[in-house]
Amino acid sequence: MARSHAGIAVAPGKRPRGSLSREEILEAGLLIAKRDELTRLTMKKLAGELGVTPMAIYRHFENKAEVIDGVLDLFVRDAAVADHEVGKEPDAWRRWTLVTFGKMFDALTQTPGVMPFLSTTSRFGPAAMSALNAVLEVLRRAGMSEKQAVDTFAVLCAYTIGAAGLATAWSRADGAGDPDEERRRMRLSIEATPRSDFPNVVDAAADLAGVLQRFPFQMGLERLLRRELPD
């Protein structure tokens, strides 16, 4: 359980002085988020991961909220959503934007525990700032005004976060793991409700189950980017 900053196993309480850094605490936090769930991140669990007493963390962070904010920004940096080139074709900005928010969606669905905190964190960390800056750059170069670019960013961001939230919430509904089993159970559970109450829901059971298994993320994203610019 205990890991030193150099990766050598250490007995608990035997940590060299001054070896605990903000960076390392946040990395341990992200590790817990990826392996377990950010929702289940505890000061004691985080301290255990670092081979340290919980109170040691308070020397580097004001409180847990500050730790979470830091982990979230590290998560954004780690996802590297804007870390790819803009192509040469006339429509390149659209493709780039699709890929960027696609990466964001993938990162969010693969690290489910972060969702509940996205509506809680208020400050933009440096990594979030950097990603925002890159997106604005591309949209402006595509010919958008400042306001158009900002609005488009906000709308795409909202859609991506909401889609990731629904995708993770629905996929975790039942059927521990296996996607086919998940879909089958969801379909049965919908078809079990009385058709006289919600006829349209029951009729669409198969399609609803399909959406629960694989959220139509790409479809909505393309709709949001369709016909945006004259060229």
Place this chain on the structure above:
Amino acid sequence: MARSHAGIAVAPGKRPRGSLSREEILEAGLLIAKRDELTRLTMKKLAGELGVTPMAIYRHFENKAEVIDGVLDLFVRDAAVADHEVGKEPDAWRRWTLVTFGKMFDALTQTPGVMPFLSTTSRFGPAAMSALNAVLEVLRRAGMSEKQAVDTFAVLCAYTIGAAGLATAWSRADGAGDPDEERRRMRLSIEATPRSDFPNVVDAAADLAGVLQRFPFQMGLERLLRRELPD
């Protein structure tokens, strides 16, 4: 603090037997969510609101998660998002959908504490089912296939939830209450970051602050519904 089911004040512990019902517990929960924040709903606080011991609630609900699920469904019913008529004009379905998800956005932004739970709750409650049924009905009558209707619902839902999340998260950033003060502070805080690092962000400071104050919800919603159907 203590309120009877008939609205008459009662001394704590003096509640008539069998007067505590699931419905009343959920209503007290929604009251706390509206007045305070659902995130801060505690079994003890909820019990206090009802003039009862925390353990009394466990006679009616398995655990806190079940209470939250119930409050969320009551919240959906209370918002009555689908509770309005479809017009007669050829494009009526589009207007109806805009209003429906607009109501959802308003309800979510006016009851901020619910956001973190939307990615946690897995089951559709009866009120959610009913709203889903109504939306599918309108979209199908407009000529969509079952799959088209379901996908459209999923995409609109994701966007609305994400937008409400961002709107509440960002508006709570600073400036306790006053929207103008909020925008001013946000703008200053953005302009304070070094322009050499994030030039596009700094240049768009005024527009970003505007988005934080009022999220361009309508814009994205209209984009998602544009050119959906041939007619």
Place this chain on the structure above:
DNA sequence: ACCTGAACACCGTTCAAGT
């Protein structure tokens, strides 16, 4: 300066007991 250990107030929840 940096970390530990004991303690506090609060949380969800169990359990045995009251009526």
Place this chain on the structure above:
DNA sequence: ACCTGAACACCGTTCAAGT
């Protein structure tokens, strides 16, 4: 059957003490 009161394990956090 329905509710109470005491207790348990866990949480974030404070504080005084160690080196």
